[in-house]
Amino acid sequence: MEVIVPFSTDRPKSRLSGVLSPDERGEFARAMLDDVLDAVAAAGGEPRVLATDAVNVDPPVTVDDRPLTDAVNAALDARIGVDPEDDAGEGDAGTDGSQEPVAVVMADLALATPAALDRLFAAGRDADVAMAPGRGGGTNAFVASHPEFRVDYHGASYLDHREIAAEIGAEFVAVDSRRLGTDVDEPADLAEVLIHGEGRAATWLREAGFALDASEGRVAAVRK
Template sequence: MEVLVPFSTDRPKSRLSTVLAPDERARFARAMLLDVLDAVGAAGGEPCVLATGAVDADLPCPVTIDDRPLTDAVNAALDARLGASGAERVAVVMADLALATPDALRELFGAGREADLAIAPGRGGGTNAFVAGHPAFEVDYHGASYLDHRRIADEIGASVAVVDSHRLATDVDEPADLAELLIHDEADDDEGARAPRWLREAGFALDATDGRVGVKRE
């Protein structure tokens, strides 16, 4: 199954600007992207990065450049595959799902083989990952896109499976999300996923001094 991984090279992770400088945000975003690509490949998917520009990283998969807004770029990619080439299923997995594991993605892919649309909602009502098999399905990433995608599926008569997964629901956008990445990292300091390792090497650590778990930079 081909898995499109949208990735923005234009001011990546701007909502982390209070804790990371622009060059740090770029490096951190690339670390998350590589972790997601590793997880997709280990889950049996065939990743392809859908980037807004050239990616400054050694990627293990093809890159398609489309500088249009996310909704337009993904819809064009879906139409080229489900509509024109006749692919049976196409997945889209966001590049900031740094907690994604092969097991979580295999669950999504499995659900997508049974339903016309398998969708993993984000914590704030967004759409973090999905598998589409209906040629008439289109995305709309504005606002609460999970609800919009359920509505679109209903309008075209597509069956829907919802994959409720903490690891797929957690996209790293805000400073508070960095704590989730460090909490759920299962590797030792010098091993494992790139993104949590990058955070530790940049001086970030968990902090619960105010009664809530967050991060601090040493």
């Protein structure tokens, strides 16, 4: 299964500006991207980075500097969209005539594991759309095979995507996963990486001097 991993090279992780410098945010974002790519590959996926500019990684890279919604929809059009010249009315179909699903997994899922992604991929092979919602109602990862499914990443996009699936008659299933539901955007999210992370992102934070602190009654990531 092809797995598209969107990645912004332009001012990455701006909401971490209170705790990380611009260069550090770039390094940390890259560490998370590498963790996600490793997890995707270990789960049997074929990752392709969808970046706003060139990025040096092993998997193939498609550069598209448009906003996230436009860039992902263009990728979906190319892979599962209906080809007007296709008499069968199908996009990129498999050898048995069924639609080949494509996944989209965000690059800041620092807690993603092969097991969590395998659950998502398996659900996406059975349903037209399988989606892992984020904690705040966003869309962190999904698999789609319905040729009419398209994304809209504004606001509580998970609810919007569930409605879009219903409008086009696509079978929709939610995949409840803490590891896929935790995207790293805010300083408070760094504690989750230190507690549960097992890859480059957690190592980067520790080497940058971050540690867990519970002195104020809650666990937080504090730079020593």
